[in-house]
Amino acid sequence: MKIAVTSVMVDDQEKALHFYTEILGFVKKRDIPMGEHRWLTVVSKADQDGVELLLEPMGFEPAKVFQKALFDAGIPLTSFNVDDLDRDYQRLLDLDVEFSVPPTQMGPVKIAVLKDTCGNHIQLAQV
Amino acid sequence: MNLYQQHLLAYRQELSTNDHQIDQIVGGRQFMDRHFRENIDLERVARAACCSKYHFIRLFKKYYGLTPHRYLTDLRIRAAREMLAAGVSVIDTCSRLGFESATSFTGLFKTYTGQTPSAYRQIKQHSRAFRN
Numbered sequence: 322m323k324i325a326v327t328s329v330m331v332d333d334q335e336k337a338l339h340f341y342t343e344i345l346g347f348v349k350k351r352d353i354p355m356g357e358h359r360w361l362t363v364v365s366k367a368d369q370d371g372v373e374l375l376l377e378p379m380g381f382e383p384a385k386v387f388q389k390a391l392f393d394a395g396i397p398l399t400s401f402n403v404d405d406l407d408r409d410y411q412r413l414l415d416l417d418v419e420f421s422v423p424p425t426q427m428g429p430v431k432i433a434v435l436k437d438t439c440g441n442h443i444q445l446a447q448v
Numbered sequence: 449m450n451l452y453q454q455h456l457l458a459y460r461q462e463l464s465t466n467d468h469q470i471d472q473i474v475g476g477r478q479f480m481d482r483h484f485r486e487n488i489d490l491e492r493v494a495r496a497a498c499c500s501k502y503h504f505i506r507l508f509k510k511y512y513g514l515t516p517h518r519y520l521t522d523l524r525i526r527a528a529r530e531m532l533a534a535g536v537s538v539i540d541t542c543s544r545l546g547f548e549s550a551t552s553f554t555g556l557f558k559t560y561t562g563q564t565p566s567a568y569r570q571i572k573q574h575s576r577a578f579r580n
Contacts, residue, residue, distance in 0.1 A: 323562075395450030422453060428463040429474050429511050434452070442452070448512075 326362065328375035329398055330388050331439035334361050337376040340438050344416050345401075347374065379440075388440050395421050397434055397444035406431045406447035472497045473507045476516065484523040487546030490516055525560045528553070533572040538565045 331337035338361060341347045347363035350373055358380060362373035379385050391398060403409045406424050410433055414420070421442055422434035431447040449457075463470065476497030480488070493516060494504035508516040524545050531541045539550060542565075547553035557565045 393450070395452035397452070421450065422456065425456065425460070427456065427460060428466070428470050429477070432456075 324372055326373045326375050327399070328377040329437070329439075329441055329443075330379050330384055331376050331437075331441070332379050332385075332388075333439060334359055334376050334378050337361075337437070337439045338363070341374070341376060344413065344418060376439075392440055392442060395434065395442055398441040400432075400444035400446050403445050403447050406433055406445055409445060469507055470511065472499055473504070473511050476504055476508065477512070477519065480516065480520050480523060484520055485527070485545050487548070488520070490520075493520075521556065521560070525557060528557060528565065529561070529568070532565055532569040533576075535569075535573060535576075538569060541565065 329337075338349065341363050342349055346366060348366050348369060349361075350364045350369070351360060351362045353360040358378040361376045363376065364373050365371055379388065388398075410420070410424050413435060419436045420433055421436060422432065422444075424431055424433045429448070433445045434442050435445065437443050476493050479493055479496035483492075490501050490505065494501040497504050499507070505516055508514075508519070512519065524547070528541050528545055531544065532538070536544070538554075542550050542553040545553075547556075554564055557563075557568070561568060563571070
Protein backbone atom coordinates (compact mmCIF):
# COMPACT_ATOMS: atom_id res chain seq x y z
CA MET A 322 0.00 0.00 0.00
CA LYS A 323 1.38 3.42 -0.92
CA ILE A 324 0.26 6.98 -0.19
CA ALA A 325 -0.35 8.32 -3.68
CA VAL A 326 -2.82 11.17 -3.12
CA THR A 327 -3.58 13.60 -0.34
CA SER A 328 -5.99 16.48 -0.53
CA VAL A 329 -6.79 20.05 0.33
CA MET A 330 -10.41 21.15 0.37
CA VAL A 331 -10.99 24.13 -1.88
CA ASP A 332 -14.03 26.32 -2.42
CA ASP A 333 -13.33 26.83 -6.14
CA GLN A 334 -11.26 24.36 -8.17
CA GLU A 335 -10.34 26.75 -10.98
CA LYS A 336 -9.19 29.43 -8.55
CA ALA A 337 -7.29 26.76 -6.60
CA LEU A 338 -5.57 25.51 -9.75
CA HIS A 339 -4.38 29.04 -10.48
CA PHE A 340 -3.08 29.54 -6.93
CA TYR A 341 -1.40 26.19 -6.54
CA THR A 342 0.29 26.32 -9.98
CA GLU A 343 0.84 29.98 -10.92
CA ILE A 344 1.53 31.24 -7.41
CA LEU A 345 2.90 28.30 -5.38
CA GLY A 346 4.62 26.70 -8.39
CA PHE A 347 3.15 23.18 -8.44
CA VAL A 348 2.43 21.45 -11.75
CA LYS A 349 -0.97 20.16 -12.87
CA LYS A 350 -0.90 16.37 -13.22
CA ARG A 351 -4.44 14.98 -13.63
CA ASP A 352 -7.60 16.74 -14.69
CA ILE A 353 -10.54 14.37 -15.10
CA PRO A 354 -14.08 15.76 -15.50
CA MET A 355 -16.42 14.19 -12.94
CA GLY A 356 -19.87 15.70 -13.37
CA GLU A 357 -20.04 19.04 -11.60
CA HIS A 358 -16.45 18.78 -10.37
CA ARG A 359 -13.04 17.47 -11.51
CA TRP A 360 -10.47 15.00 -10.21
CA LEU A 361 -7.78 17.67 -10.23
CA THR A 362 -4.30 17.01 -8.89
CA VAL A 363 -1.01 18.89 -8.76
CA VAL A 364 2.50 17.67 -7.98
CA SER A 365 5.74 19.24 -6.90
CA LYS A 366 7.81 20.37 -9.90
CA ALA A 367 10.87 18.60 -8.49
CA ASP A 368 9.00 15.38 -7.65
CA GLN A 369 6.52 14.82 -10.43
CA ASP A 370 6.06 11.11 -9.74
CA GLY A 371 5.64 11.81 -6.02
CA VAL A 372 2.47 12.20 -3.97
CA GLU A 373 -0.32 14.05 -5.79
CA LEU A 374 -2.23 16.84 -4.08
CA LEU A 375 -5.93 16.66 -4.88
CA LEU A 376 -7.68 20.02 -5.08
CA GLU A 377 -10.85 18.64 -3.61
CA PRO A 378 -14.12 20.50 -4.20
CA MET A 379 -16.28 21.30 -1.20
CA GLY A 380 -19.27 19.25 -2.25
CA PHE A 381 -20.12 18.15 1.29
CA GLU A 382 -21.81 20.78 3.49
CA PRO A 383 -20.28 19.71 6.86
CA ALA A 384 -16.83 20.01 5.28
CA LYS A 385 -17.46 23.75 4.88
CA VAL A 386 -18.09 24.05 8.62
CA PHE A 387 -14.87 22.15 9.36
CA GLN A 388 -12.84 24.22 6.89
CA LYS A 389 -14.15 27.50 8.29
CA ALA A 390 -13.45 26.46 11.89
CA LEU A 391 -9.86 25.54 10.99
CA PHE A 392 -9.39 28.74 9.04
CA ASP A 393 -10.81 30.96 11.81
CA ALA A 394 -8.44 29.35 14.30
CA GLY A 395 -5.53 29.93 11.88
CA ILE A 396 -4.72 26.21 11.85
CA PRO A 397 -2.97 25.09 8.65
CA LEU A 398 -4.75 22.36 6.71
CA THR A 399 -1.40 20.96 5.61
CA SER A 400 2.26 21.80 5.32
CA PHE A 401 4.71 21.96 2.40
CA ASN A 402 8.50 21.84 2.66
CA VAL A 403 10.65 24.51 1.06
CA ASP A 404 14.43 24.82 0.68
CA ASP A 405 14.67 28.53 1.46
CA LEU A 406 11.73 29.95 3.37
CA ASP A 407 12.90 33.57 3.39
CA ARG A 408 13.32 33.52 -0.39
CA ASP A 409 9.89 31.95 -0.97
CA TYR A 410 8.26 34.28 1.55
CA GLN A 411 9.59 37.31 -0.34
CA ARG A 412 8.63 35.84 -3.72
CA LEU A 413 5.08 35.13 -2.52
CA LEU A 414 4.71 38.54 -0.87
CA ASP A 415 5.65 40.07 -4.23
CA LEU A 416 2.76 38.06 -5.72
CA ASP A 417 0.41 39.56 -3.09
CA VAL A 418 0.04 36.36 -1.06
CA GLU A 419 -1.17 37.05 2.46
CA PHE A 420 0.64 35.48 5.42
CA SER A 421 -0.85 34.98 8.90
CA VAL A 422 2.56 33.94 10.28
CA PRO A 423 5.78 35.41 8.82
CA PRO A 424 8.94 33.25 8.75
CA THR A 425 9.45 32.18 12.36
CA GLN A 426 12.14 29.95 13.82
CA MET A 427 10.59 27.12 15.83
CA GLY A 428 13.49 25.23 17.30
CA PRO A 429 15.27 23.44 14.45
CA VAL A 430 12.54 24.30 11.91
CA LYS A 431 11.55 27.60 10.34
CA ILE A 432 7.87 27.99 9.43
CA ALA A 433 5.45 30.48 7.91
CA VAL A 434 1.70 30.29 7.29
CA LEU A 435 -0.07 31.65 4.22
CA LYS A 436 -3.66 31.96 3.04
CA ASP A 437 -4.36 29.96 -0.12
CA THR A 438 -7.34 32.13 -1.23
CA CYS A 439 -9.47 28.95 -1.29
CA GLY A 440 -10.42 28.85 2.38
CA ASN A 441 -7.26 27.37 3.91
CA HIS A 442 -4.17 28.29 5.82
CA ILE A 443 -1.11 26.42 4.52
CA GLN A 444 2.14 26.07 6.43
CA LEU A 445 5.54 26.27 4.74
CA ALA A 446 8.43 24.63 6.57
CA GLN A 447 12.17 24.75 6.09
CA VAL A 448 13.81 21.88 7.95
CA MET B 449 -4.09 36.75 17.52
CA ASN B 450 -5.67 33.48 16.34
CA LEU B 451 -5.50 30.17 18.17
CA TYR B 452 -2.64 28.79 16.08
CA GLN B 453 -0.53 31.92 16.58
CA GLN B 454 -1.07 31.61 20.35
CA HIS B 455 0.09 27.98 20.26
CA LEU B 456 3.16 28.89 18.21
CA LEU B 457 4.08 31.64 20.62
CA ALA B 458 3.77 29.35 23.64
CA TYR B 459 5.77 26.57 21.99
CA ARG B 460 8.43 29.03 20.87
CA GLN B 461 8.90 30.23 24.44
CA GLU B 462 9.22 26.64 25.61
CA LEU B 463 11.83 25.92 22.92
CA SER B 464 13.83 29.06 23.70
CA THR B 465 15.05 27.49 26.95
CA ASN B 466 16.79 24.80 24.89
CA ASP B 467 18.72 26.94 22.40
CA HIS B 468 22.00 25.14 23.07
CA GLN B 469 20.51 21.69 22.45
CA ILE B 470 18.88 22.91 19.25
CA ASP B 471 22.17 24.37 18.00
CA GLN B 472 23.78 20.97 18.63
CA ILE B 473 21.26 18.92 16.70
CA VAL B 474 21.03 21.43 13.85
CA GLY B 475 24.83 21.28 13.62
CA GLY B 476 24.68 17.48 13.48
CA ARG B 477 21.95 17.51 10.87
CA GLN B 478 23.87 19.96 8.69
CA PHE B 479 26.94 17.73 9.00
CA MET B 480 24.86 14.78 7.73
CA ASP B 481 23.51 16.93 4.86
CA ARG B 482 27.09 17.73 3.79
CA HIS B 483 28.74 14.34 4.34
CA PHE B 484 26.09 11.65 3.82
CA ARG B 485 27.93 10.34 0.73
CA GLU B 486 31.00 9.44 2.79
CA ASN B 487 29.70 6.45 4.75
CA ILE B 488 29.80 8.47 7.97
CA ASP B 489 28.82 6.84 11.25
CA LEU B 490 26.87 8.40 14.09
CA GLU B 491 30.00 8.72 16.27
CA ARG B 492 31.36 11.17 13.71
CA VAL B 493 28.06 13.04 13.44
CA ALA B 494 27.80 13.33 17.22
CA ARG B 495 31.37 14.66 17.41
CA ALA B 496 30.41 17.34 14.88
CA ALA B 497 27.48 18.20 17.16
CA CYS B 498 29.83 18.32 20.19
CA CYS B 499 28.04 15.66 22.22
CA SER B 500 28.05 11.93 22.85
CA LYS B 501 26.50 9.57 20.34
CA TYR B 502 23.67 8.53 22.67
CA HIS B 503 22.90 12.09 23.73
CA PHE B 504 22.79 13.13 20.08
CA ILE B 505 20.45 10.27 19.12
CA ARG B 506 18.11 11.15 21.97
CA LEU B 507 18.07 14.89 21.17
CA PHE B 508 17.69 14.35 17.43
CA LYS B 509 14.69 12.11 17.96
CA LYS B 510 13.19 14.58 20.41
CA TYR B 511 13.30 17.50 17.96
CA TYR B 512 12.94 15.84 14.56
CA GLY B 513 10.75 12.90 15.51
CA LEU B 514 12.96 10.28 13.85
CA THR B 515 16.36 8.79 14.54
CA PRO B 516 19.48 10.30 12.94
CA HIS B 517 20.11 6.89 11.36
CA ARG B 518 16.74 7.07 9.61
CA TYR B 519 17.44 10.67 8.52
CA LEU B 520 20.82 9.66 7.10
CA THR B 521 19.33 6.67 5.28
CA ASP B 522 16.61 8.87 3.77
CA LEU B 523 19.27 11.25 2.43
CA ARG B 524 21.21 8.40 0.84
CA ILE B 525 18.15 6.69 -0.67
CA ARG B 526 16.90 10.01 -2.08
CA ALA B 527 20.30 10.65 -3.67
CA ALA B 528 20.35 7.07 -5.01
CA ARG B 529 16.93 7.55 -6.63
CA GLU B 530 18.15 10.72 -8.34
CA MET B 531 21.34 9.09 -9.59
CA LEU B 532 19.61 5.96 -10.87
CA ALA B 533 16.91 8.02 -12.57
CA ALA B 534 19.67 10.03 -14.27
CA GLY B 535 21.11 6.79 -15.68
CA VAL B 536 24.05 6.22 -13.30
CA SER B 537 24.76 2.48 -12.97
CA VAL B 538 23.81 0.60 -9.82
CA ILE B 539 27.46 -0.12 -8.99
CA ASP B 540 28.50 3.52 -9.45
CA THR B 541 25.53 4.75 -7.40
CA CYS B 542 26.39 2.32 -4.65
CA SER B 543 30.06 3.31 -4.49
CA ARG B 544 29.51 7.07 -4.87
CA LEU B 545 27.09 7.03 -1.93
CA GLY B 546 29.51 5.16 0.30
CA PHE B 547 27.51 1.95 0.71
CA GLU B 548 29.63 -0.93 1.97
CA SER B 549 28.44 -3.44 -0.63
CA ALA B 550 26.06 -3.78 -3.55
CA THR B 551 24.12 -6.37 -1.55
CA SER B 552 23.49 -4.07 1.40
CA PHE B 553 22.62 -1.20 -0.96
CA THR B 554 20.17 -3.35 -2.93
CA GLY B 555 18.50 -4.67 0.23
CA LEU B 556 18.13 -1.21 1.76
CA PHE B 557 16.90 0.36 -1.47
CA LYS B 558 14.27 -2.36 -1.87
CA THR B 559 13.12 -1.97 1.72
CA TYR B 560 12.67 1.78 1.26
CA THR B 561 11.23 1.91 -2.27
CA GLY B 562 9.72 -1.52 -2.91
CA GLN B 563 11.95 -2.03 -5.95
CA THR B 564 15.51 -3.15 -6.53
CA PRO B 565 17.89 -0.41 -7.76
CA SER B 566 18.20 -2.07 -11.17
CA ALA B 567 14.41 -2.36 -11.60
CA TYR B 568 13.99 1.27 -10.49
CA ARG B 569 16.69 2.41 -12.91
CA GLN B 570 15.15 0.44 -15.76
CA ILE B 571 11.67 1.87 -15.20
CA LYS B 572 13.06 5.40 -15.08
CA GLN B 573 15.08 4.84 -18.25
CA HIS B 574 11.99 3.49 -20.05
CA SER B 575 9.80 6.37 -18.97
CA ARG B 576 12.50 8.81 -20.04
CA ALA B 577 12.76 7.14 -23.47
CA PHE B 578 8.97 7.18 -23.75
CA ARG B 579 8.83 10.92 -22.97
CA ASN B 580 11.46 11.62 -25.62
